[in-house]
Structures are given as structure tokens and as C-alpha cells.
Amino acid sequence: MLKQQRADYILDKLNEIYPETPIPLDHKNNFELLVAVLLSAQCTDIRVNQVTPALFALADNAFDMQHVPLDDIYKIVRPCGLAPQKSSAISVLSKMLVEQYDGVVPDDWKALESLPGVGHKTAGVVMSQGFGHPAFPVDTHIHRLAQRWGLTKGNSVTQTERDLKKLFPKETWNALHLQIIFYGREFCSARGCDGRVCEICTTCYPNRKNPLIAHKP
Structure with missing residues (x-):
């Protein structure tokens, strides 16, 4: 797959798994x-x-x-x-x-x-x-998954954010950053997947033979 093809597949897959994206931090205002x-x-x-x-x-x-x-x-x-x-x-x-x-x-x-x-x-x-403004907050977890999925080679969360914004439509950013977090926790955690276990990793890189070591930001 080309990078944009991987991004399109990932977006479709995450929308399928997580059609709803509740905010995980409890708050009233x-x-x-x-x-x-x-x-x-x-x-x-x-x-x-x-x-x-x-x-x-x-x-x-x-x-x-x-x-x-x-x-x-x-x-x-x-x-x-x-x-x-x-x-x-x-x-x-x-x-x-x-x-x-x-x-x-x-x-x-x-x-x-x-x-x-x-x-x-x-x-x-x-x-x-x-406030509902388009934003793509990137933490170390999203940074790690973006590298596993071949969406960035950036060594910083700043570069990863720029790369992800280029690949995904602006109207998807707010939900997508939560969807990636949810997926990482459930299927592609730091210990649970090394780039060769979860469905997204194996679909994006079916021939990957060695564990992927993500560059830490």
C-alpha cells in the first residue's frame, strides 16, 4: 500500500470500529x-x-x-x-x-x-x-501508532501532527485522534503489538518480519 492508501484504509477501519467517540475525560465544562x-x-x-x-x-x-x-x-x-x-x-x-x-x-x-x-x-x-475546532492533538501513543502504520517518519510529535494533518481530511481530525487512542489501547498497545499483531498493522504491512521499534519523541 502507498501511504495515502494506508491512511484511507485506517480511517475506514476506525470509523467501522468506533462510530462513536465519547470524550474519555469526565468533565462538565x-x-x-x-x-x-x-x-x-x-x-x-x-x-x-x-x-x-x-x-x-x-x-x-x-x-x-x-x-x-x-x-x-x-x-x-x-x-x-x-x-x-x-x-x-x-x-x-x-x-x-x-x-x-x-x-x-x-x-x-x-x-x-x-x-x-x-x-x-x-x-x-x-x-x-x-470548542469543536479542527485539531489533531498528538501524544506519544498516537506518535507510536502513526509510525507503526507508516504514516510518519517524524522524530517528534510536532512532525507527526503535521504528517497526519496532510493525510486525513480536516473534518475527521477531532474524532480520529480519539479513535486512534481507543484502538491503541484495545488492539495496538506498546506491549500488545510490535507492528506485526493487530489487524491494522498486519493489513498495512502483511510482509513485516521484524518488530517495529518506534522513534520516541
Whole structure:
């Protein structure tokens, strides 16, 4: 298969397996989504969903969160890892949202990325899942699968994002990045598939004889 043929097949297959793409992080508003995505860095969505109910019971908006003592935030988010950085980021970004954006999560890439703890990937998730703008947030898992499926040779998530955006129609991006995550967890995990096990890998590369070692970003 040529690269575009692989992309077309993958899109059809993922649409078949995952016609619905529920957002995996529990939230009731864009502030909660922003905080949940921030917490999900180097942490599972399951763990984040276990932690956020207690956090959002204290404060589910920037106005209230800015007044929550930092130590109280830290004690709740500690199971997510990187707790000192994450708790500080939640506290500071809440104050920034109140001071600069009237407590509202901004519908703007540059503004989101200016917030502490919010990188390009986190901003992309909020822009796509929170505001519905076309975005293709790429994490290390999507980066690994894109390499296994021959969609990129990039050594960074930035390059992988550019390559994927060229291959797939813009209107598919928001659902597709979730579909790839779902498929990776279910069929093409880091330990469960080495590029020669799951259906997409074996269809794209039926003659692959050696395990594929993805370049880490």
C-alpha cells in the first residue's frame, strides 16, 4: 500500500470500529476539561477520572479554584504524578483566567498555550473537544501508532501532527485522534503489538518480519 492508501484504509477501519467517540475525560465544562487534560499528562485517563470528582467538588470553576489552598489541590492530584507542578499550574492558571479572561477558558490557541501547564497538545484537546475546532492533538501513543502504520517518519510529535494533518481530511481530525487512542489501547498497545499483531498493522504491512521499534519523541 502507498501511504495515502494506508491512511484511507485506517480511517475506514476506525470509523467501522468506533462510530462513536465519547470524550474519555469526565468533565462538565471547559474549565474542568482543561484541568483534566492537564492532569492526564503522563497519567491514565482512568486515574484522572478517579481524582477529579474530589477536586471539582472543591471548585469547578476558575473563580473558586483560585482560592483553594495549593496544598489542598496537591493532596488530591498527587496520585496523578508530577503533583507539585500540576497543582501549581492549576492554581496559577485559575488566577490568570480570572484576571485576564473573566474566568472563562479562552477559545484561542495562543491564549491557551500561555497558561502554565498547558502545552500544544493540551490546548489542542481543549480546542477540539471543548470548542469543536479542527485539531489533531498528538501524544506519544498516537506518535507510536502513526509510525507503526507508516504514516510518519517524524522524530517528534510536532512532525507527526503535521504528517497526519496532510493525510486525513480536516473534518475527521477531532474524532480520529480519539479513535486512534481507543484502538491503541484495545488492539495496538506498546506491549500488545510490535507492528506485526493487530489487524491494522498486519493489513498495512502483511510482509513485516521484524518488530517495529518506534522513534520516541
